[in-house]
Amino acid sequence: MPTKPSEASSRLRECTKQSPRISLYGGMASMVAVLVLVGIILTRSSERQIVSNEIPMDTTVSVTTWNIAAINNNPFEYWITHEDPSYDVLMTSVQNFINSPGAMDVEVAKVFTPQMAEDLQILLQHMEWPGVEEAMEVYHSDYKHRHIISGFLKDPELGLKRLVSMPDRVTNTINLPSGDKIFRPTVINCFESQLDSLESWWKTWKGFMFEAKIDVKAKAKNEKTEKKRVAELLSPINRFKYPALTEAESRMSLPLQTIVLAIFDSLMLHMMLQVAPTVWQPLRTDVCAKLNRNKVPRVLEILKTRYGTSDIIFIQEAASSFVRHATKDEHIGAEYHVVTPAKMDSKRDQNSLIFLRRRSFQFHQLREVTGIVKEELESSSVSNVPISDGDVFALRAVDNLGRSYILGSFHGDTNGMATVPVLEAIHKTVQKITQRRSRHRLIFGLDANVYERGSRKRQGVDEFVKVYKSMEMRSCWGLEPMGNNYTTYNARTYLQPQLNKASKKSEFAEKGDRNPKDFILYYNSDFREIETVKDNTGERHYIENMVFPTLNFPSDHAVLSTRLKILMDDDRVESAD
Numbered sequence: 001m002p003t004k005p006s007e008a009s010s011r012l013r014e015c016t017k018q019s020p021r022i023s024l025y026g027g028m029a030s031m032v033a034v035l036v037l038v039g040i041i042l043t044r045s046s047e048r049q050i051v052s053n054e055i056p057m058d059t060t061v062s063v064t065t066w067n068i069a070a071i072n073n074n075p076f077e078y079w080i081t082h083e084d085p086s087y088d089v090l091m092t093s094v095q096n097f098i099n100s101p102g103a104m105d106v107e108v109a110k111v112f113t114p115q116m117a118e119d120l121q122i123l124l125q126h127m128e129w130p131g132v133e134e135a136m137e138v139y140h141s142d143y144k145h146r147h148i149i150s151g152f153l154k155d156p157e158l159g160l161k162r163l164v165s166m167p168d169r170v171t172n173t174i175n176l177p178s179g180d181k182i183f184r185p186t187v188i189n190c191f192e193s194q195l196d197s198l199e200s201w202w203k204t205w206k207g208f209m210f211e212a213k214i215d216v217k218a219k220a221k222n223e224k225t226e227k228k229r230v231a232e233l234l235s236p237i238n239r240f241k242y243p244a245l246t247e248a249e250s251r252m253s254l255p256l257q258t259i260v261l262a263i264f265d266s267l268m269l270h271m272m273l274q275v276a277p278t279v280w281q282p283l284r285t286d287v288c289a290k291l292n293r294n295k296v297p298r299v300l301e302i303l304k305t306r307y308g309t310s311d312i313i314f315i316q317e318a319a320s321s322f323v324r325h326a327t328k329d330e331h332i333g334a335e336y337h338v339v340t341p342a343k344m345d346s347k348r349d350q351n352s353l354i355f356l357r358r359r360s361f362q363f364h365q366l367r368e369v370t371g372i373v374k375e376e377l378e379s380s381s382v383s384n385v386p387i388s389d390g391d392v393f394a395l396r397a398v399d400n401l402g403r404s405y406i407l408g409s410f411h412g413d414t415n416g417m418a419t420v421p422v423l424e425a426i427h428k429t430v431q432k433i434t435q436r437r438s439r440h441r442l443i444f445g446l447d448a449n450v451y452e453r454g455s456r457k458r459q460g461v462d463e464f465v466k467v468y469k470s471m472e473m474r475s476c477w478g479l480e481p482m483g484n485n486y487t488t489y490n491a492r493t494y495l496q497p498q499l500n501k502a503s504k505k506s507e508f509a510e511k512g513d514r515n516p517k518d519f520i521l522y523y524n525s526d527f528r529e530i531e532t533v534k535d536n537t538g539e540r541h542y543i544e545n546m547v548f549p550t551l552n553f554p555s556d557h558a559v560l561s562t563r564l565k566i567l568m569d570d571d572r573v574e575s576a577d
Contacts, residue, residue, distance in 0.1 A: 057360045061564050064310040065445030067557035068299050069317030073173035074188040075287040076495035081550040093275040098494045101149045109144040112266040123210045124255045131252025148267050156500050160244035163260040164497040170233050177225050187268040190288035295554040296325050302538040304331040313355035314445025316411035345390030352393040352409035365398035376425035385421045386413040404440045406430045412449035416459030419448045427471045441526040451515045452483050461516050476520040476532040476562035487518040487558040518560050527564040535559040
């Protein structure tokens with residue numbers, strides 16, 4: 001049994017003039033040596049050295065890709081497959097309350113009371129934000145007179161202006177520097193205390209937002225943390241990015257979003273107390289335990305038990321905490337180099353990673369080439385490609401038989417508009433490195449975020465396939481993947497801020513996200529797929545027409561895993577089917 005490694009990181013210079021760094025995790029921290037190899041500064045441990053009796057890849061390579069993000073901090077945001085029938089009863093009751101409220105569609109002031117509004121005004125004035133009086137005037141002249149369902153929750157303008165989703169994103173679930181989490185008192189997260197009345201909720205909500213101070217990462221370089229009130233974490237909403245905002249609303253966006261968030265949270269709780277006062281909190285606790293708190297251990301369990309012999313594992317939308325757990329895991333940490341981009345996404349905390357099996361790849365040959373990919377993106381004819389740090393990650397790697405690879409892991413934007421430009425940049429990167437060095441085999445695992453039916457604003461799968469075929473690539477599904485080979489099937493509930501995106505239970509296929517989004521790509525001349533599986537159960541099989549996540553499968557993307565035949569030079573003449 002290999003020794004369980006503790007976390008250690010090293011930085012490798014890339015084989016480009018910009019020389020960005022990558023981070024590798026694993027190895028014995030107590031046995032770190034610094035090597036200087038042809039100008040490449042490398043920190044590594046003896047545990048990372050390739051042992052001669054390990055069996056390297058020979059004629060095949062096993063590859064897995066998985067976007068592990070799943071639902072966010074709201075356990076109720078997406079319909080899930082739950083074995084408890086009371087879950088469907090709850091969601092159907094909420095659906096009916098929203099769509100046919102009848103006499104329950106009361107004015108906002110009946111729920112978010114005048115006393116609550118008065119309390120909030122005092123707290124906002126203490127924040128010394130611009131526009132507090134104007135924002136409260138909006139409440140008194142407009143919001144408090146609206147009906148809670150037809151006038152407020154169903155108002156699409158609130159969604160377009162991000163007056164709920166923006167402050168919710170910042171305050172819903174806060175990761176503290178200590179590793180702990182705190183939750184805003186609301187229905188739509190894993191808040192642990194009981195919310196049994198609007199009166200007790202309001203007292204707790206005020207304390208959370210305005211009174212208690214929490215530790216956050218300090219901006220000053222000489223300080224690790226600083227104390228802030230949660231309300232101080234909010235940011236103004238940019239009118240240029242969200243043009244539905246008026247100039248006046250943009251100026252008062254800090255107090256205005258706080259008012260709207262308070263109303264929204266009160267209405268969510270009011271609704272739950274009306275339709276399922278004794279059921280909703282036990283169900284939330286169950287879902288949070290299995291899909292939120294136990295998500296990382298379950299993801300690692302699936303990877304270990306079902307995909308733990310893969311030579312390459314591509315991961316998308318991973319939080320930095322997932323990296324720490326993976327490197328400390330007895331199997332993953334011992335069997336794999338857990339490789340991360342040098343520049344990870346610190347704001348959204350969604351990163352693409354690559355796990356490389358120790359017995360298959362030479363550690364000291366790893367080089368990050370993300371910088372070349374980004375150079376190609378910047379020089380392309382497509383402007384403003386919607387990617388962020390951590391979305392795309394590319395490596396140059398060498399296996400234990402001396403064969404060279406370019407490995408890429410990528411998470412596309414929601415509409416898939418970055419996918420084709422990134423693919424083209426990856427293709428040009430391979431060409432550039434191959435011209436400079438020697439043949440490099442590409443393997444690219446990605447959540448392409450492409451759609452069965454494309455449009456001007458979102459990338460269709462058919463057009464995507466045409467693009468990669470024009471580059472003489474193929475996928476793990478062969479030369480002609482089917483557009484209905486779905487790897488996602490999820491639908492939003494009515495317990496989230498954007499009700500225009502909600503689906504009735506009867507509308508999953510029509511309004512849900514059921515699309516062929518995930519791929520493993522490579523060149524025709526390099527590999528041939530032997531066997532490919534997709535998995536939405538954690539058991540290496542896929543149940544069609546089942547929404548997921550489920551309580552046993554904590555992601556909204558299927559796992560893809562394929563075994564590829566490595567084509568040698570003699571095989572390349574037979575590469576066309």
